[in-house]
Amino acid sequence: MTNTLITGGNKGIGYETARRLIEAGHTVWIGARDPERGRLAAAKLGASFVQLDVTDEASVTMAAKILRDEAGHLDVLINNAGILGEVATPEETPVEAFRTVYETNVFGVVRVTRAFLPLLRAAAAPSVINVTSGVGSFTLIHDPERVESQYPLAAYGSSKTAVTMITMQYARTIHDIRFNAVDPGQTATDFTGNLGHSVEEGADAIVRVATLGPDTPTGTVTDRNGILPW
Template structure:
């Protein structure tokens, strides 16, 4: 049975991804900061809750130790936790605002991946999925035919560009893994103010990459339709 750990999985895309993977037989470990919400979400799906705050070294280490003690190994890691950060006039953005977004969306990916790599190395077919965004793609944000070109989100976009580059570099360093970045597209969540396609549709790219074949692509940014430009 495939064991999958998902960060930020108590709501929205993370919760839907957990639901879909439980349905197809994965043992899902639902990671979340809030114990009450995390326990409730996990219980509703038949998953196991593991507390984790991706901004805290001790919390992440404890989560990895928890999985080591209970499951012993990990097949799929989905780095889903993320924040939008400050949105508004560029004059308002500060270094502290940028640091907050990077701490969750980028440093959090490195922190969690580092802690879980020993468990992933015990898998016959280890997989890492980093939830990125088309808003971090130079190609999509400069294409007038794409919705990504209609928004200005400097902090979030810069962070997601970093996530995608991290993904390509980790894929190079981990040739026995499948390491890819998922773009859910404009999904109706708190991030978008309810605009976009359904959470079920947004989760499709994440689920597809979480269930990728051992000989599947690696180092790619993909949405539910296929590869995207960086």
């Protein structure tokens, strides 16, 4: 049995990832802040639900306890929860706006990962997938042919740069768990104002890494087309 937890899994890319992993035979837990929406999504999918606010230490600790008691181990952790924040330049973005985005997108990844390390280590071939973005790529934001260069996303973009580096630091220092960063690309969901490719395409790279099992590499950054330039 492959136990998988997806944070922010009640809609969008997280929901589609859950649907496809369930089809692939995973036992999926949907982590969501809102209990009503989370339970509804889990019921539709045939998944389990756990209340999980990545910005709240007590919520994360309780979620880890619930999965420990009910599942015993965690094979795949997908840190998908994230917020966009303001579409604005650094000059236009106050410190508090940066802090709000980082609390979810960066500190949330660290908080959840730390809490679930014991459950991951109880699995045979544990894997952590952190959802990053090409708007955090130094290379892509300077390429006028890429959509990543078109938006001033000071807080969100820099938070995803941090997510990618944190993923690499985990991969370099923890050798019994695989850590990889994955970019869904601009995907047509509420998050992007329904701009971009389909949600199915957005989930492709996450699903691919989540289903590699013992063959999962570590320390990679990819999108659905392969290695993502940084």
